[in-house]
Amino acid sequence: MTIRLAILPLLLALNFSMCNKHPSPTTSSEPVSSSPASAGETAGGSPGPGVTGASPSPKITKAVVDQTAQTIIFCYHRLVDKIRYPGTEITPADFEAQMKQLKDAGITVISMQDLLAWRRGEKNIPPRCAVISFDDGWKSQYEVGWPIMKKFGYPFTMFIYTEGVRGGSLGGGEAITWEQLADMRDNGVDIEAHTATHQDLREGHNIMLAAAGGKKTRTKLTGPEYEQWVHNEVVGSKELLEQRLGIKVNCFAVPFGNYNEHVKELARNAGYEATFTVYGQPITFTSPLDSLGRYAIEANKPKVFVDAVKMIGTSSGGASAVAEVGAADLSTQPADGSTVRTALPLIKANLGRVGAIEPGSVQMRVSGLGVVPVSYDPKTGTVSYQVTQKLRGNSCTVIVSAKAEGKKVEAHWTFGIEATAAAAPVSAAAKATPTPKK
Numbered sequence: 205m206t207i208r209l210a211i212l213p214l215l216l217a218l219n220f221s222m223c224n225k226h227p228s229p230t231t232s233s234e235p236v237s238s239s240p241a242s243a244g245e246t247a248g249g250s251p252g253p254g255v256t257g258a259s260p261s262p263k264i265t266k267a268v269v270d271q272t273a274q275t276i277i278f279c280y281h282r283l284v285d286k287i288r289y290p291g292t293e294i295t296p297a298d299f300e301a302q303m304k305q306l307k308d309a310g311i312t313v314i315s316m317q318d319l320l321a322w323r324r325g326e327k328n329i330p331p332r333c334a335v336i337s338f339d340d341g342w343k344s345q346y347e348v349g350w351p352i353m354k355k356f357g358y359p360f361t362m363f364i365y366t367e368g369v370r371g372g373s374l375g376g377g378e379a380i381t382w383e384q385l386a387d388m389r390d391n392g393v394d395i396e397a398h399t400a401t402h403q404d405l406r407e408g409h410n411i412m413l414a415a416a417g418g419k420k421t422r423t424k425l426t427g428p429e430y431e432q433w434v435h436n437e438v439v440g441s442k443e444l445l446e447q448r449l450g451i452k453v454n455c456f457a458v459p460f461g462n463y464n465e466h467v468k469e470l471a472r473n474a475g476y477e478a479t480f481t482v483y484g485q486p487i488t489f490t491s492p493l494d495s496l497g498r499y500a501i502e503a504n505k506p507k508v509f510v511d512a513v514k515m516i517g518t519s520s521g522g523a524s525a526v527a528e529v530g531a532a533d534l535s536t537q538p539a540d541g542s543t544v545r546t547a548l549p550l551i552k553a554n555l556g557r558v559g560a561i562e563p564g565s566v567q568m569r570v571s572g573l574g575v576v577p578v579s580y581d582p583k584t585g586t587v588s589y590q591v592t593q594k595l596r597g598n599s600c601t602v603i604v605s606a607k608a609e610g611k612k613v614e615a616h617w618t619f620g621i622e623a624t625a626a627a628a629p630v631s632a633a634a635k636a637t638p639t640p641k642k
């Protein structure tokens with residue numbers, strides 16, 4: 205009995221130190237973390253006009269999504285004054301300084317759910333964003349990290365491995381409690397899954413199994429035994445979080461970033477919308493959702509943070525970002541994909557739903573004519589141009605752009621012109637209805 209009591213803390217310590225060390229991208233395969241930064245972009249990274257949050261115009265039914273926006277995702281572990289494990293710890297002062305740096309660099313901290321809503325095309329995000337996540341469920345995240353995040357008004361995500369919560373087979377004295385997690389949940393903190401026991405999920409790797417009663421054995425699982433185990437890690441942990449906290453879990457962080465196609469497939473089938481690794485890289489509109497890289501921030505590698513901020517500072521300089529607006533949202537006339545009978549149409553669009561338009565910024569380009577002198581009515585938001593010089597050919601593309609809330613928005617649409625109406629003769633083949641843009 206005494207022996208077992210003595211061994212248990214030792215095993216717990218081993219397990220935690222294992223957990224502590226591996227998320228560091230120092231381990232074996234760290235493909236992208238900072239190399240793209242050094243390859244090409246110069247360091248300057250002047251952050252362009254500050255973006256202070258508030259996505260434009262919730263009135264728009266079909267969201268205006270800026271597909272050029274980028275997000276960097278950070279992953280933190282413990283916050284402690286005295287660093288003992290520099291691979292996973294950071295001092296509260298350094299952490300707070302980094303949160304401030306994001307603000308100073310004009311990077312907007314958004315929630316994970318907003319990032320995913322943007323990817324679904326449901327919600328716009330500012331051009332340069334960051335998402336903050338805390339891994340493993342340490343009580344210092346609740347006691348130290350959360351108050352700092354509150355100070356900045358930043359949302360964040362907790363990635364929890366369920367056996368590591370206090371009372372679980374791996375939840376020691378430094379672990380977060382279910383009560384603390386419930387408190388965070390009640391205050392809008394996003395809580396997501398990070399397996400049950402925080403181990404390498406790939407088949408055939410050494411894992412530790414905890415039997416009922418606390419006895420632990422090291423083993424390698426294969427075949428049906430492995431499948432049963434990994435199912436509990438990927439699916440069971442999600443269900444436990446959902447049931448215990450009454451939440452919906454749609455994100456999965458892979459321990460140590462060790463995954464393969466099978467693990468990704470399991471996560472997809474389990475209903476996770478996104479799976480995260482620790483190979484940091486800016487997240488774009490097309491980044492694969494089943495392997496989103498996060499920057500793991502550690503006391504012994506301050507450069508990772510600096511590089512991440514530089515990355516996003518240089519790669520999507522605010523000024524050139526353009527939000528694409530669907531022509532249908534602008535009630536365009538002629539409508540996208542329609543055909544008109546005159547070569548002298550009245551071209552109109554309503555910018556009223558885009559947001560607060562800067563009147564002088566409204567511009568219209570018409571194919572074959574270039575920039576045309578539009579009239580813009582700020583009251584109705586209507587921009588219009590009466591074509592005075594016959595349009596040639598069988599189709600015409602219009603590009604309307606404007607600045608709304610400091611940001612450039614743009615809409616393109618194409619309409620057809622009946623051959624008899626067009627000034628130039630058209631071949632029969634070219635008479636076909638124009639293909640709508642989208």
Ligand SMILES: [Zn+2]
Nearest residue numbers: 227339340459
């Ligand atoms: Zn972890």
